Amino acid sequence: xxxxxxxxxxxxxxxxxxxxxxxxxxxxxxxxxxxxxxxxxxxxxxxxxxxxxxxxxxxxxxxxxxxxxxxxxxxxxxxxxxxxxxxxxxxxxxxxxxxxxxxxxxxxxxxxxxxxxxxxxxxxxxxxxxxxxxxxxxxxxxxxxxxxxxxxxxxxxxxxxxxxxxxxxxxxxxxxxxxxxxxxxxxxxxxxxxxxxxxxxxxxxxxxxxxxxxxxxxxxxxxxxxxxxxxxxxxxxxxxxxx
Numbered sequence: 001x002x003x004x005x006x007x008x009x010x011x012x013x014x015x016x017x018x019x020x021x022x023x024x025x026x027x028x029x030x031x032x033x034x035x036x037x038x039x040x041x042x043x044x045x046x047x048x049x050x051x052x053x054x055x056x057x058x059x060x061x062x063x064x065x066x067x068x069x070x071x072x073x074x075x076x077x078x079x080x081x082x083x084x085x086x087x088x089x090x091x092x093x094x095x096x097x098x099x100x101x102x103x104x105x106x107x108x109x110x111x112x113x114x115x116x117x118x119x120x121x122x123x124x125x126x127x128x129x130x131x132x133x134x135x136x137x138x139x140x141x142x143x144x145x146x147x148x149x150x151x152x153x154x155x156x157x158x159x160x161x162x163x164x165x166x167x168x169x170x171x172x173x174x175x176x177x178x179x180x181x182x183x184x185x186x187x188x189x190x191x192x193x194x195x196x197x198x199x200x201x202x203x204x205x206x207x208x209x210x211x212x213x214x215x216x217x218x219x220x221x222x223x224x225x226x227x228x229x230x231x232x233x234x235x236x237x238x239x240x241x242x243x
Contacts, residue, residue, distance in 0.1 A: 143184060
């Protein structure tokens with residue numbers, strides 16, 4: 001049983017419905033917006049397995065075993081959405097071994113995957129550390145400004161990952177979304193991606209309500225029209241509602 005999405009390379013940018021995953025078992029990534037400490041630790045186990053893997057794309061067995069298919073699917077989604085930060089393609093699989101669901105990983109270049117992940121992780125940590133003494137609203141604004149100032153839109157539409165955004169400063173909307181998303185999560189803020197059509201943006205829980213931001217469109221238009229607007233304003237926003 002393959003627990004990865006239909007297009008695993010850019011799985012983070014896909015909703016489960018777009019990948020044909022609506023009816024499968026387990027939690028959707030949108031239901032796991034808060035950090036799951038157990039999955040975070042298991043994600044490190046996957047990276048450890050990759051670090052010791054060979055560059056041949058074969059299956060690498062991890063030490064991760066789940067009691068149910070539902071847990072395996074949930075972890076797969078969580079890993080793609082919230083843990084792995086590299087650009088190198090990484091594929092997770094789960095195989096039924098005597099009623100237990102063992103996790104395997106496959107990657108053409110494991111060393112590159114681990115290196116890319118670590119590079120992004122270190123860069124994000126540096127940014128979060130710089131605003132560690134600020135309140136939640138000020139942190140969210142700091143992360144918005146950092147992404148706005150450091151990422152440009154990729155006109156070739158080829159750079160789709162958080163690695164492209166954070167390390168190379170050039171990505172499509174998901175690069176903006178994932179960079180802001182992971183900065184917020186690393187700082188303890190509740191943040192989610194929002195999708196419509198072929199576009200994505202963010203919402204952050206601030207001062208007891210959802211505040212929306214679309215850094216991609218703000219940067220492209222040279223303004224801050226969608227910087228932390230309210231739910232009411234988003235509901236009335238014709239540009240997003242017509243996607």
